Amino acid sequence: MSKKLFTDIEIKNLSKNPYVKSVSTKGIIYTDEFKRIFIAESENGKSPRQIFEENGFDIDIIGIVRVNRAAYRWRAAYNESGVLGLRDTRKDNSGRPINRELSLEEKNAKLEAQIQLLQVENELLKKLGHDGKGAGEKRVKVSAEQKFLLIRTVIEMYDLKNMVSFLCEISGVSRSGYYNYFSPKSQENRDRREKEDLLLKENILKAFNFKRRKKGARQIKMTLKGQFGIKYNLKRIRRIMKKYKIECTIRRANPYKKMLKATQEHSVLPNLLNREFKQDIPGKVLLTDITYLYYGKGQKAYLSTIKDSSTNEILAYNVSNRLTLDLATDTLVKLKNNRRIEFAEGAFLHSDQGVHYTSPTFQKHVKKLGLGQSMSRRGNCWDNAPQESFFGHFKDEAFIKPCNSIEELKKEIRSYMTYYNNLRYQWDLKKMTPVEYRNHLLHVA
Structure with missing residues (x-):
């Protein structure tokens, strides 16, 4: 463990990061999700320092020694046990008695279900974004909806019994949310929204391809109103474009600028030089x-x-x-x-x-x-x-x-x-x- 101790201000700043589970004066406990992100980004060639900074951590506060030691532990655990080795088992090994002692068969069944869920989740992450195509790929989070579908897939694929509560707990979603998602009423609402979105998509494509010239979201908004008399909110247009992958390659935003500005505010400084280039003082x-x-x-x-x-x-x-x-x-x-x-x-x-x-x-x-x-x-x-x-x-x-x-x-x-x-x-x-x-x-x- 690093000898560096965190101050109250540093603890407060670190606690704001969504990938920090808890922090004390002596150390940090990171979320399992961040560990999985770290391994995926690390396999794409990124350094530990770069991964931490891109996910909102201040290396000056944490200390590069603590970062490198965490990287060593996670890689070793992943190489030995895969994604299962990245789980935080402090709660499991706390020594607190559970309400009922599980039988060996029940323990093995839960462990097997957990492994299967993590394997399926890992495959999903690869399909969504971590497919090894390069260091510039997007970091992908698994949404609650995707987790519900993952849980049902695992239960049906492996014919699991009485595992909904357990799988919801380790996935970080609620059991009631899982059952609500698959209720007839929720399914009906999703079907209705999907029909509405398909209509929106059809209208947006009309504007997108108007006069055979590609357009961005703002141009689409103005074209819809000016040419078709349709008024859509800009956020709605962007949501539909993202959902159905309607992309305009003209003047696309620089991804590196987005990445650099994601966590902190940039500052423009005054011109101290004023073109006085030759001051005849080396190193000035x-x-x-x-x-x-x-x-x-x-x-x-x-x-x-x-x-x-x-x-x-x-x-x-x-x-x-x-x-x-x-x-x-x-x-x-x-x-x-x-x-x-x-x-x-x-x-x-x-x-x-x-x-x-x-x-x-x-x-x-x-x-x-x-x-x-x-x-x-x-x-x-x-x-x-x-x-x-x-x-x-x-x-x-x-x-x-x-x-x-x-x-x-x-x-x-x-x-x-x-x-x-x-x-x-x-x-x-x-x-x-x-x-x-x-x-x-x-x-x-």
């Missing part, structure tokens, strides 16, 4: 940005760099084939590990207003480095012109297109960065290389 003004790179046969990667505005030296860079928050934060880690760098007094990092840089996580990393943070005005590329200029030269001079793999691309970028910092002379740096000019400024000072 740092510029950062991200650009895309096309290589091989239509493959795409992303390059994040941090540049010293006074010397033009590239202080840190990071390459990835995914545009996630890690691309920017890992660049900061590499900046921290660059022992050649000494920050000047009042040093700050300047960027545009991209979602990576407005992220609370990124801004927290910047503060840990002891740096201030500045941002360009919205939509104004000139406020970060030297960084844009570097990307232009880089794409002209580096041999990016011939690379056939991400490994080849990283090797070429590493070679170019060494050349650029140490061997590429620049007219505006008194005909010196960036490293030579940095040493020149330090010597003059």
